[in-house]
Amino acid sequence: MADKVLINLATGMEDGERVLVAFLVATAALEQGKEVVVWTTKDAVRLGLPGEMQGVVCDGCPPLERLLSQFRDGGGELWLCPVCLNSRGLGDAETLEGVKVAGATPMWEWAGADTTVFSY
Incomplete structure (x- = not known):
């Protein structure tokens, strides 16, 4: 199983x-001990900016701030597509601490040949 x-x-x-x-x-x-990268594209790149990923989006669901904190505290990495940032005029925007701006080439270099991929 992929790590x-x-x-x-x-x-x-x-x-x-x-x-x-x-x-x-x-x-x-x-x-489960996996290395995890959430690579954001299109409008999802805004999630790497301060104040964007907030609130409760459905009844009984955890607050997004808590999920983001758990993700970051657990070692998860949040990457933002540079082309998507630039096309939205956000290329110079302040990002959350630890967020990385990384395009398709670094994403594939990280993923290698044995990575489980989900797309949302």
Whole structure:
């Protein structure tokens, strides 16, 4: 079984439940001892900016701030697509501490040949 998990998240807070599910999967993988990268594309790159990933998106669901904290505390990495940032005028925006701006080439170099991939 792969020791790495890559989650491509292309949806931001316009679909908060999709964000929730992606980070639930990511934190569960971390709890299993996996290395996890959430690589954000399209509008999901905004999740790496201060104040974006917030709130409760459905009844009985955990707050997104708590999931993000668990993800980061568990060693998960949040990567933002540089092309997507630039196309939204966010190339110079302040990001959350520890967030990495990384394109497709570094993502594939990290993933290698034996990585479980999820896409949301």
